[in-house]
Amino acid sequence: MTSALLETENVHLYYGEKEALKGINIDFKPNTINALIGPSGCGKSTYLRCLNRMNDLISGVKITGTFNFKGTDIYAPDVNLVTLRTEIGMVFQQPNPFPFSVYDNVAYGLRLNQHPSKTELDEKIEKALKKAAVWDEVKDDLNKNAMAFSGGQQQRICIARLLAVSPDIILLDEPTSALDPISSGEIEATLMQLKSTYTIIIVTHNLQQASRISDTTSFMLNGELIETGQTSKLFVTPDKQETSDYLNGKFG
Numbered sequence: 001m002t003s004a005l006l007e008t009e010n011v012h013l014y015y016g017e018k019e020a021l022k023g024i025n026i027d028f029k030p031n032t033i034n035a036l037i038g039p040s041g042c043g044k045s046t047y048l049r050c051l052n053r054m055n056d057l058i059s060g061v062k063i064t065g066t067f068n069f070k071g072t073d074i075y076a077p078d079v080n081l082v083t084l085r086t087e088i089g090m091v092f093q094q095p096n097p098f099p100f101s102v103y104d105n106v107a108y109g110l111r112l113n114q115h116p117s118k119t120e121l122d123e124k125i126e127k128a129l130k131k132a133a134v135w136d137e138v139k140d141d142l143n144k145n146a147m148a149f150s151g152g153q154q155q156r157i158c159i160a161r162l163l164a165v166s167p168d169i170i171l172l173d174e175p176t177s178a179l180d181p182i183s184s185g186e187i188e189a190t191l192m193q194l195k196s197t198y199t200i201i202i203v204t205h206n207l208q209q210a211s212r213i214s215d216t217t218s219f220m221l222n223g224e225l226i227e228t229g230q231t232s233k234l235f236v237t238p239d240k241q242e243t244s245d246y247l248n249g250k251f252g
């Protein structure tokens with residue numbers, strides 16, 4: 001059996017007095033798409049943001065538990081956050097390209113971390129945009145402002161920006177909720193291709209999306225993990241009544 005790339009155990013998170021995560025245990029295997037589902041406010045985004053320490057900056061937050069990434073504790077005091085967020089990158093709900101050219105967006109992390117020659121940079125940028133399945137749409141406009149493209153194209157440019165620095169894990173927080181169905185479908189198809197190289201963890205409100213693209217699904221409710229497992233099993237024969245009720249639209 002393939003071992004997990006990222007293991008989380010007994011994760012608790014407190015926003016001040018409020019316990020938003022109540023002992024979450026989820027493992028993520030390489031080359032899988034993993035969906036996090038559950039009603040609004042159940043803690044999906046909070047948990048996702050723990051995975052590359054995006055909650056660290058919120059004052060009054062306390063996080064406990066184990067986060068083992070490739071055998072290393074991501075909360076160890078000597079962890080370099082820039083490196084961590086290169087290895088475990090995040091795509092947000094609203095596409096957030098920087099307000100400069102497509103080329104400079106994708107080059108950003110490469111210029112920060114490495115010192116590539118112009119030829120190397122050109123090659124890496126083309127490769128990243130191809131992997132993000134947006135190359136054909138932007139290749140003649142690499143100097144155009146990234147914000148001048150459609151929402152779906154912007155989201156794929158953001159994915160390319162992240163892929164350029166070779167992450168292991170891609171975190172996505174409702175990446176298609178601001179997009180039209182065609183753009184959403186394109187992002188889904190892109191993610192399906194990317195899983196041969198990366199491990200993907202996606203928060204989604206769209207149950208059909210979770211069932212279409214994910215290998216595993218974790219259902220959360222009120223800060224607790226109710227059930228996690230193979231998507232094909234969880235959607236058809238969930239173990240827990242709460243999961244069944246949620247999937248059948250009885251709440252949420």
Ligand SMILES: Nc1ncnc2c1ncn2[C@@H]1O[C@H](COP(=O)(O)OP(=O)(O)OP(=O)(O)O)[C@@H](O)[C@H]1O
Nearest residue numbers: 015018020038039040041042043044045046047058
């Ligand atoms: N910065 C914060 N400070 C205090 N409480 C917060 C903060 N962020 C989130 N919360 C609370 O923590 C709980 C979990 O929120 P979270 O955003 O993780 O849920 P979610 O499942 O992602 O919801 P949604 O699907 O609506 O995005 C909620 O009760 C929310 O109000």
